[in-house]
Amino acid sequence: MVDLEIQDGVAIVTIDNPPVNALSEGVRNGLSEAVQKADADDSANAILIICSGRTYIAGADIKEFGKPPTGVSLFDVHDAMEGASKPIVSAIHGTCLGGGLETALCCHYRVAVASAKFGFPEVHLGILPGAGGTQRLPRIVGVEKSLDMMVSGKPVNARFALENGLIDEIVDDLFEGGMAFAKKAGAESKLVRVRDSSQKLDEAKADPELFDRFRKKIARKARGFDAPEAIIQCVEDTLTHSFDDGIQAERERFMTLVSGAKSEAQRYYFFAERQANKIPDVPKETETIAIEKVGMIGAGTMGGGISMNFLSRGIPVTIVESNQEALDRGVSVVRKNYMRGVKSGRITEEGVDQLMALLTPSLSLEDLADCDMVIEAVFENLDLKKEVFTKLDGIVKQGAVLATNSSALDVDAIAAVTQRPEWVLGTHFFSPANIMRLLEIVRAEKTSKPVLATAMGLARKLGKVPVVSGVCPGFIGNRILFKREVQADKLIYEGATPWEVDEVIYNFGFPMGPFAMGDLAGLDIGWDAESSRGETEIRHKLCELGRRGQKTGSGFYNYDPETRAKTPEPEVEKLISEISGNLGATRREISKEEILERCLYAMINEGARILEEGMSQRPSDIDVVWVNGYGWPVYRGGPMYYADTIGLDRILAKIKEFQAQDNDDFWQPSALIESLVSEGKGFKDMA
Ligand code: CAA
Ligand code: NAI
Secondary structure (H helix, E strand, O other): OEEEEEEOOEEEEEEOOOOOOOEOHHHHHHHHHHHHHHHHOOOOOEEEEEEOOOOOOOOEOHHHOOOOOOOOOHHHHHHHHHOOOOOEEEEEOOEEEOHHHHHHHOOOEEEEEOOOEEEOHHHHHOOOOOOOHHHHHHHHHOHHHHHHHHHHOOOEEHHHHHHOOOOOEEEOOHHHHHHHHHHHHHHHOOOOOHHHOOHHHHHHHOOOOHHHHHHHHHHHHHOOOOHHHHHHHHHHHHHHOOHHHHHHHHHHHHHHHHOOHHHHHHHHHHHHHHHOOOEOOEOOOOOOOOOOOEEEEOOOHHHHHHHHHHHOOOOOEEEEOOOHHHHHHHHHHHHHHHHHHHHOOOOOHHHHHHHHHOEEEEOOHHHHOOOOEEEEOOOOOHHHHHHHHHHHHHHOOOOOEEEEOOOOOOHHHHHHOOOOHHHEEEEEEOOOOOOOOEEEEEOOOOOOHHHHHHHHHHHHHOOOEEEEEOOOOOOOHHHHHHHHHHHHHHHHHOOOOHHHHHHHHHHHOOOOOHHHHHHHHOOOOOOOHHHOOOOOOHHHHHHHOOOOEHHHOEOOEEEOOOOOOEEEOHHHHHHHHHHHHHHOOOOOOOOHHHHHHHHHHHHHHHHHHHHHOOOEOOHHHHHHHHHHHHOOOHHHOOHHHHHHHHOHHHHHHHHHHHHHHOOOOOOOOOHHHHHHHHOOOOHHHOO
């Protein structure tokens, strides 16, 4: 895993631990031994650390977390490096992350190729850079920038790294550049140790408000997480503690975080997201289709957003509408969205023009004939979608992927109207489609493996997180959401207020509760004045009264026109009470615990049914859908992971209790949960 070779007076230490050169036990042992040998070897006056494969060290080996420590500790490796008698230079390419960056910071010098990235993503795993990162980074790039880097977890590029002292030089060729720098450093024989610098810390001492400002800035995003505050405290220590005491405190905070439930859930989630990429019967080597030109049908909310994904990656899109007005509106929304980036400095106006030049508006499906992939995002109406696919079948070249963005409809029925159902699948983007990472890939009965593999690969290329779903109403995400909505509505008819339900869900860690979410999405989705049932459905009643959600300034809540801050509306409580009467429901006080259990266990039961029916490949895929698409707090893993932490036996007992109270079959326990409980197993035990 670690090789040592002397060349031209430089001891070259090469790390080779595919796929990402993680600091596994073998790497730590090998690195420690190689550095000590090289330091003692008189034929070398400098040491170069370099990695084989696609990247420099991308961090600790996450699989080792939570297990008893073995081999040489990373601290001992770092001490040996920092204490070496001759300069150590790291030559960096790919992603230098976490423990990898900490290792680089223990070298006396760092050089990198221009494409290299540097970062501390530990926060995403619910931990902090626990091998000196919180103490060394502020000494190099300064306190504010290191807070930004470590609390956001976002990597920085080589240019930023050079400008902020994180690296000493950008080289054209990794090996040649690294060797040249090492020879020079060997000749000068000067040892620069990050731990000894104090200038950046002195600058921060002049701005005592800095930490409070930073805490306020991140408060909303950091809600519920433990790691951000622990990172801030470690950085505060750099101003008040010696380096060694800072390291000690960092260690203690790291140990608390890594042994906590939140980090365990976040680590589980890291692997869940990667697992979701895998389809057992579609091997990695499956042939895929090159997507170089895309057709989009419908320039509404979704059509525009989906198109942006392709345009932003240089893939031309032809967008087709049914009328000129809708087409113009759709295209102008895309431009407006890009122009927002001009204001924030992310893109120039010329850049926007270049992206827009890739978008060809059209009123004719015939213009999609030579597209490699066509995505349909017209209204959610099965007959309309069938009509569109029938036409597409006669127009689009053979060998193109035909996708529907339906959020709930029968993709098999859509595929069946074509002569080529094996080329059809669902690509269910989430709104706003240019931002949301989740992409449900709906595998229809006849979808071919290359088509599926193409959609998965394309999703990754677009920076999305793809999850495969079978064909069922609402697929994985919305199907589960519907169940939560049913319970949330029942709860308010039985006596809870919408604000109580929302508060419970918000406090659990969701960004908002179901009623606030309804207001945001618009209460009139799927509502129709002709068939409105305001006597028995609160959403309908609110629509009848013109309270259609945030866009009309009121829905369940009233919204401040300036700040959009929401306040509960007592009249809405009265309306709900009246509807309860019409429904013959008995109103009573409902505890927070019951609210939470009914909302979440309804979801878990439905998740289990989805698994039972084979609509999701594995429990963790459901978790990926809910974390990415619906704001399930990642530090609780996802609904199926959470179910295991509560215990399926307890959940089953509660489901049966709710079933006994209800007259309908809503709470019919999933057979899968019953069988897992009878075997003393959880979802995690499903192979
Ligand atoms: N440990 C163990 N396995 C890892 C890993 C790690 N740090 N990083 C990646 N892998 C594995 C993945 O699970 C995946 O395995 P499979 O092929 O079996 O699914 C494989 O490596 C490739 O990973 P990706 O699919 O994610 O590849 P990518 O090219 O899209 O991304 C990457 C590469 C940017 C390095 C990304 O994998 C990543 O972000 N990794 C995590 C980096 C990280 O969090 N580092 C900090 C670790 S914690 C730490 O270092 C603590 C400390 O302070 C000591
Ligand atoms: P929308 O109403 O904003 O846009 C639909 C567009 O399709 C309209 O501009 C309409 O003029 C156009 N259209 C209708 N018939 C057409 C035809 N025959 N040819 C060309 N264009 C035609 O609807 P939205 O929200 O964009 O939804 C589109 C699809 O995406 C639906 O299937 C919906 O269920 C799904 N979806 C919507 C989400 C959302 O949050 N809005 C989220 C995920 C999926």
